[in-house]
Amino acid sequence: MDSFTLLERLSNLPGVSGFESPVREAIAELIEPFVDEMYTDALGNLIALRRGTSDFRLMLDAHMDEVGLMVQYIDERGFLSFSPIGGWDPRILPSHLVTLFTAEGRQIAGVLGADPPHILPPQDRARVIPLEKMFIDLGAQSRAEVEAMGVAVGDPVLIQYPFRRIGRETVAGKALDDRAGCATIIKALEALKDERLKATIVAAFVVAEERGLIGGRTAAYQIDPHMALVLEGTVAGDTPGVPPQRCPCRQGEGPAITVADQSFIAPREMVGAIQSIARREGIPCQIKAPAFGGTDAGAIHQSRSGVFTGVIAVPCRYTHSPFSTCRLSDFEHGWKLLAAFCKEAAKLDSTLNHSLPKH
Ligand SMILES: [Zn+2]
Structure with missing residues (x-):
């Protein structure tokens, strides 16, 4: 190959x-x-x-x-807290697309969310958002809806984009x-x-x-x-x-x-x-x-x-x-x-x- x-x-x-x-x-x-x-x-x-x-x-x-993330908690509105698996730099996480892998083998798409800058006090805008303040948004309205997707505490999550070539002989993935x-x-x-x-x-x-x-x-x-x-x-x-x-x-x-x-x-x-x-x-x-x-x-x-x-x-x-x-x-x-x-x-x-x- x-x-x-x-x-x-x-x-x-x-x-x-x-x-x-x-x-x-x-x-x-x-x-x-x-x-x-x-x-x-x-x-x-x-x-x-x-x-x-x-x-x-x-x-x-x-x-x-x-390195990846793991579901830590599902709140009543359907947002997920996560803990990092391996060394992540919190500066690069917000707004990425994520894929969650359920025990039954389903892959579920989501977004890594954080508070929007518009509502943050000025002193917090320049600060790195700590991992505990970020969450995963699966587009669900409630905990019950998330659980119905087969999602459970302990599921692994990845930021996952397809591998590609950039430039003449560099690959990115x-x-x-x-x-x-x-x-x-x-x-x-x-x-x-x-x-x-x-x-x-x-x-x-x-x-x-x-x-x-x-x-x-x-x-x-x-x-x-x-x-x-x-x-x-x-x-x-x-x-x-x-x-x-x-x-x-x-x-x-x-x-x-x-x-x-x-x-x-x-x-x-x-x-x-x-x-x-x-x-x-x-x-x-x-x-x-x-x-x-x-x-x-x-x-x-x-x-x-x-x-x-x-x-x-x-x-x-x-x-x-x-x-x-x-x-x-x-x-x-x-x-x-x-x-x-x-x-x-x-x-x-x-x-x-x-x-x-x-x-
Ligand atoms: Zn290594």
Whole structure:
């Protein structure tokens, strides 16, 4: 599947943390021809194994979940209060269209409402509206009418607009954090389909990263890998008003390699190994400035007795918003770099990973 179509398919799927099954089902179908076995664990992680000629296990991690909202209360006039799932910036929420997903599988449209500026006192007009003062309006007149639609407290809600191309080679859609990472793994598995690999690749498409690196933590424990790579969509700051020292990474300069973020300091040897593979393959890449954000690597590298871990990310502008963007060229350089790394990983192990042999 070409990069645009794959990103489009994954970006458009709903997968609020805790409600990832549509994403999981699509990924299982997409990777089925490229892996030897797969299963879904108790938390909902999809774990897929592609056997190599050795027992060396390289874990690849990407999270399926995305930030969203959850119905908290339905008032007597039919308005819904909500709580955020994952990190939202309240400045960008009001007036967006939302989709609510009922337990019976219905999708219900609504609007994210807030007090109109006309009725606010002047001192409040310049202030950010707190999330607790916003509400969801489903166009209903009463609680009974909302309940008759099948809506209940606990239902997930998404701001959801269709994926599209903007400009020549930029795409815009929701949840590129981290569907771009999921797609990176899928494209790399496809590229490696007919390769004979020494490393056994264990791809983990995990749940609830946005709620505290939950699926990545439990996936690492059960996979017990010798080495791990986390694939992400990360914050690009190459936009007006961002000084260079506050810019984590830039679009158009290839995948970003983490040296450190809020959750993790990458081993220098891992950063160097990724860079030298990129150089040899002629793939552009960049170092992501420390110490912005955090990823599943924060949990994975602490699993059991510690896992030698790295992070490769597609630079995305406007993450955790209704529309994030990425460049198709950065995405393609990312999966090519990942595929090249998978071919070398078992060889790198003996020189980089200073731990006792497993099993
Ligand atoms: Zn992420």
